[in-house]
Amino acid sequence: MAEPRRRTYPVEHKLLLTATLCLLALGAVMVFSATSATSALAGGDGTGYLVKYLAYGAVGLLVMHVLSRHGLELAKKFTPILLAVAFALLVAVKLPGIGIEVNGARRWIGVGPLTFQPSEVMKLAIVLYMAQLLAERPKRMQTVQGLISPMLIVVGVACLLIASQPDLGTALVIGFTTGALLLVAGVPMRVMGTLTGSAAVLIMIFAILEPYRRARLTSFLDPWADAAGAGFQSVQGQIALGSGGLFGLGPGQSVQKIFYLPEAHTDFILAVIGEELGVIGICALLALYGLIAYAGLRAAKGARSQYERLLAAGLTSLIVCQALLNTFTVLGLAPLTGVPLPFVSNGSTSITVLLASMGLLLNIASRGALQLQAVAPPKKTQGSRPHADRDRSGRDSGARGARAGGRRRAAG
Amino acid sequence: MDGTLSQRRIGLLFLVFCVLFAAAAGRAAWLGVVKADDLKAAAATQQRAQVDVPAHRGTITDRRGVELAVSQPAADVSATPYLVKDPAAAAAKLAPLLERPEGEILRKLTQRESGFAYLARKVPATRAHKVDLLGIEGIDTTPTSRREYPRDWLAAQVLGTVGTEGKGLTGLEYRYDQRLRGRDGRRSVVRDATGEAINIRDPRRALPGSDLQLTLDAGIQDRVEEILGDIGKTYRPKGATAVVMDPHTGDVLALGNWPRVNANDLGGAPASAIQNRATSFVYEPGSTFKPFTVAGALEEREVTEDTMFNLPPQIQVADRTIGESHARGYVSLTTSQILAQSSNVGTIMIGQRLGAKKFDSWVRRFGFGKPTGIDLPGEESGLVLPLDKYSGSSMGNLPIGQGESVTPIQLASAYAAIANGGVLRKPRLIAKANGKTVRATRGKRVISEQTAKEVRDMLKGVVAAGGTASEVQIEGYTLAGKTGTANKVDAETGTYSKSRYIASFAGFAPADDPELLITVMVDEPGGGSIYGGEVAAPAFEDIARFALPYLGIAPK
Numbered sequence: 030m031a032e033p034r035r036r037t038y039p040v041e042h043k044l045l046l047t048a049t050l051c052l053l054a055l056g057a058v059m060v061f062s063a064t065s066a067t068s069a070l071a072g073g074d075g076t077g078y079l080v081k082y083l084a085y086g087a088v089g090l091l092v093m094h095v096l097s098r099h100g101l102e103l104a105k106k107f108t109p110i111l112l113a114v115a116f117a118l119l120v121a122v123k124l125p126g127i128g129i130e131v132n133g134a135r136r137w138i139g140v141g142p143l144t145f146q147p148s149e150v151m152k153l154a155i156v157l158y159m160a161q162l163l164a165e166r167p168k169r170m171q172t173v174q175g176l177i178s179p180m181l182i183v184v185g186v187a188c189l190l191i192a193s194q195p196d197l198g199t200a201l202v203i204g205f206t207t208g209a210l211l212l213v214a215g216v217p218m219r220v221m222g223t224l225t226g227s228a229a230v231l232i233m234i235f236a237i238l239e240p241y242r243r244a245r246l247t248s249f250l251d252p253w254a255d256a257a258g259a260g261f262q263s264v265q266g267q268i269a270l271g272s273g274g275l276f277g278l279g280p281g282q283s284v285q286k287i288f289y290l291p292e293a294h295t296d297f298i299l300a301v302i303g304e305e306l307g308v309i310g311i312c313a314l315l316a317l318y319g320l321i322a323y324a325g326l327r328a329a330k331g332a333r334s335q336y337e338r339l340l341a342a343g344l345t346s347l348i349v350c351q352a353l354l355n356t357f358t359v360l361g362l363a364p365l366t367g368v369p370l371p372f373v374s375n376g377s378t379s380i381t382v383l384l385a386s387m388g389l390l391l392n393i394a395s396r397g398a399l400q401l402q403a404v405a406p407p408k409k410t411q412g413s414r415p416h417a418d419r420d421r422s423g424r425d426s427g428a429r430g431a432r433a434g435g436r437r438r439a440a441g
Numbered sequence: 442m443d444g445t446l447s448q449r450r451i452g453l454l455f456l457v458f459c460v461l462f463a464a465a466a467g468r469a470a471w472l473g474v475v476k477a478d479d480l481k482a483a484a485a486t487q488q489r490a491q492v493d494v495p496a497h498r499g500t501i502t503d504r505r506g507v508e509l510a511v512s513q514p515a516a517d518v519s520a521t522p523y524l525v526k527d528p529a530a531a532a533a534k535l536a537p538l539l540e541r542p543e544g545e546i547l548r549k550l551t552q553r554e555s556g557f558a559y560l561a562r563k564v565p566a567t568r569a570h571k572v573d574l575l576g577i578e579g580i581d582t583t584p585t586s587r588r589e590y591p592r593d594w595l596a597a598q599v600l601g602t603v604g605t606e607g608k609g610l611t612g613l614e615y616r617y618d619q620r621l622r623g624r625d626g627r628r629s630v631v632r633d634a635t636g637e638a639i640n641i642r643d644p645r646r647a648l649p650g651s652d653l654q655l656t657l658d659a660g661i662q663d664r665v666e667e668i669l670g671d672i673g674k675t676y677r678p679k680g681a682t683a684v685v686m687d688p689h690t691g692d693v694l695a696l697g698n699w700p701r702v703n704a705n706d707l708g709g710a711p712a713s714a715i716q717n718r719a720t721s722f723v724y725e726p727g728s729t730f731k732p733f734t735v736a737g738a739l740e741e742r743e744v745t746e747d748t749m750f751n752l753p754p755q756i757q758v759a760d761r762t763i764g765e766s767h768a769r770g771y772v773s774l775t776t777s778q779i780l781a782q783s784s785n786v787g788t789i790m791i792g793q794r795l796g797a798k799k800f801d802s803w804v805r806r807f808g809f810g811k812p813t814g815i816d817l818p819g820e821e822s823g824l825v826l827p828l829d830k831y832s833g834s835s836m837g838n839l840p841i842g843q844g845e846s847v848t849p850i851q852l853a854s855a856y857a858a859i860a861n862g863g864v865l866r867k868p869r870l871i872a873k874a875n876g877k878t879v880r881a882t883r884g885k886r887v888i889s890e891q892t893a894k895e896v897r898d899m900l901k902g903v904v905a906a907g908g909t910a911s912e913v914q915i916e917g918y919t920l921a922g923k924t925g926t927a928n929k930v931d932a933e934t935g936t937y938s939k940s941r942y943i944a945s946f947a948g949f950a951p952a953d954d955p956e957l958l959i960t961v962m963v964d965e966p967g968g969g970s971i972y973g974g975e976v977a978a979p980a981f982e983d984i985a986r987f988a989l990p991y992l993g994i995a996p997k
């Protein structure tokens with residue numbers, strides 16, 4: 030029992046944990062910076078958002094910790110239930126009286142300050158579901174028809190529900206993650222091409238149907254043409270980035286965050302980072318996500334089963350796709366979609382779910398080490414592996430989970 | 442399952458991610474380095490503003506500290522029309538506060554394509570604050586100041602005006618604009634998107650302007666204007682001016698003009714009323730000029746007080762024949778009597794004794810032909826014929842005040858020299874600037890005290906029995922002065938008009954030790970009388986009657 034505690038985690042695990050904690054620290058600082066002025070002006074002490082961010086971050090870290098020990102075990106057990114619940118919640122959001130409408134979008138559920146966003150849960154559920162399905166039935170993915178029924182139908186319906194909230198950003202993240210998963214799963218390139226093409230057409234149709242999305246599309250091409258209207262947010266974001274220059278104005282010095290920049294603490298926090306920390310700051314941030322991509326995919330490569338491999342790749346893609354979509358949006362490389370910057374943006378559900386994903390990823394990454402260190406046979410049959418996993422993780426957690434949790438709380 | 446395919450695909454996925462991250466980093470560098478200057482400029486455009494902080498304009502007070510011109514905080518109210526969501530509602534709310542017709546405001550607000558429009562300027566701060574409190578989007582207030590003249594009409598032509606941009610345009614406001622204005626501050630403001638300042642730097646602080654304390658006395662000024670108003674009512678002249686001076690210092694105690702104007706509403710006054718006639722009106726002085734001819738002759742010892750002249754009814758000078766204003770026969774008069782009775786023939790004979798050359802130098806010594814240098818803008822220099830332009834008949838009209846022209850202030854300052862014992866001083870209006878006393882100029886002696894006294898004594902005769910203004914009397918005070926009734930030159934014919942006159946009076950009190958000098962000039966009196974002794978002299982008496990006790994000058 031004492032031996033595993035002293036074991037060294039594999040490098041992927043360390044990198045993932047380091048990058049995540051760095052991003053969280055940066056997120057805390059930037060959320061505070063981006064919100065302190067406006068919330069102080071609104072009549073608070075300026076720390077409202079910081080406290081919320083830290084609270085959800087703490088919850089998220091707890092979830093991450095639990096899942097980094099028992100994630101796979103739980104995932105296998107609860108994937109169908111999670112998917113069903115996620116669907117139920119997505120439908121519930123549509124119902125007046127349950128769903129909360131903010132700025133014309135019905136994305137939230139909950140009471141008072143405790144609101145949460147079912148679409149975030151759906152992201153995780155989809156990855157879990159697809160990894161399981163693709164690993165269990167590898168034959169189905171050789172053809173388009175095989176993929177569509179039932180997997181892509183499930184994904185499609187989920188995307189449609191989310192996109193109609195409207196939350197095109199999250200739908201796109203799910204779409205890209207699905208693509209990444211299919212790619213890693215080994216879907217033939219011909220099939221990939223067909224699917225990518227159809228998806229692109231669908232997205233275009235969806236984007237053009239709604240006038241405000243059309244405006245976003247045209248304003249993306251030249252945001253300065255309508256700097257006071259549809260291009261406003263993009264332009265203000267770019268002004269913030271440009272004001273920062275190479276080294277930034279210094280932490281807390283952003284001017285754009287005070288009412289110029291909409292969503293400065295959530296979707297557009299990258300612009301505040303650019304203004305205060307400069308191009309250097311943005312590159313550092315991108316490097317942290319690059320580190321997650323590297324370590325996450327490395328963990329996928331070293332995973333012991335196809336399921337774990339797909340899950341690791343899927344979870345990594347989920348985080349990285351969201352990070353890329355957000356940075357591209359803010360930098361003006363993609364039309365406005367509106368997804369939070371993973372781990373950094375203030376968003377209760379987003380942080381919790383992303384940290385849960387990271388927990389699962391860490392779980393997979395750490396198992397690579399166990400395999401190297403403690404387990405002699407490098408290859409097992411597929412059937413026997415889950416049993417071995419379950420046995421080991423069960424032993425570990427029974428004794429350690431509580432202790433570690435208690436200690437952490439005491440230290441904090 | 443084919444693990445190696447997945448391994449390869451993972452590598453491919455990582456490659457894709459790397460390319461995308463690189464693209465993001467490249468784009469960030471593009472925006473943050475290459476485009477940074479443009480974007481910083483855009484940021485500065487929306488975030489930074491250079492604001493002029495208007496310096497507080499100095500207050501103008503009278504010699505006792507009565508406020509004559511003060512600056513009050515105010516604001517310009519402007520609109521960015523396309524930002525105003527409901528122009529009709531906004532206009533309805535703004536109209537009463539701006540005191541403008543609702544229709545006018547609505548018209549300005551509905552010019553949607555325009556990015557800026559002043560709705561009202563110099564709105565008093567209290568009302569401007571109410572505009573701010575309305576919180577209408579697209580309506581802005583810019584602090585400025587508003588010049589107010591608490592006494593409305595008082596000395597309006599002397600004080601002058603300040604334009605909407607805070608620059609003095611006329612009068613003392615113009616003459617001392619630099620001093621009164623101070624120096625506007627420059628403020629650099631970083632604003633958030635709601636327009637609230639989040640960082641303020643003052644690279645240049647505003648320097649308040651100097652306060653000016655005038656030599657004017659609001660009490661005397663008030664009375665002078667009242668008396669001129671009465672003249673205006675009675676004689677319906679084109680204009681009238683009175684100057685009250687302390688002859689010893691040159692301090693102008695009052696400077697009144699009729700018609701009067703409201704300094705707070707100069708827009709409603711005709712241009713002729715706004716000008717300060719004391720310095721800008723040029724006229725032939727007529728008889729009021731005679732004492733200077735006599736003073737010159739006395740100083741040159743060509744005559745004494747008692748030199749007897751045998752005067753014919755008329756006198757021939759070259760091609761001209763000059764008679765008296767009231768025809769008479771042959772008389773014998775002393776120098777004193779000539780002045781008291783304002784004899785044209787006698788004065789010309791005195792002038793002839795003096796000779797053209799000496800006469801010319803005496804005219805110039807008394808300051809005629811050049812501005813007095815009083816602290817007012819646009820002072821005329823009058824017109825004095827150069828000696829080489831004299832014709833044969835010149836000495837037949839110049840000694841009696843025809844053919845040269847003067848301003849009322851020139852005449853007042855020349856009379857002051859006679860009153861104060863012979864020293865010509867620059868008349869002055871500024872007693873203190875920014876708390877520091879402005880010293881009176883030393884002046885220049887033009888005649889001896891003895892000559893001055895002799896002329897004063899002669900001028901007593903004007904207001905004594907047999908003089909041209911014998912009705913002018915104030916119990917307990919001896920008075921002295923000189924009347925003037927001058928034909929105006931008809932601009933069309935170039936000859937003297939038979940119907941248009943300038944009636945004037947210049948005098949001082951007490952006659953033996955003058956402490957008060959008063960000149961009154963009435964341009965084209967109508968309605969009965971044209972004579973200086975009847976139109977202007979009573980005004981002198983009224984002013985003196987008020988001012989002597991007011992200034993604490995004891996009767997004897």
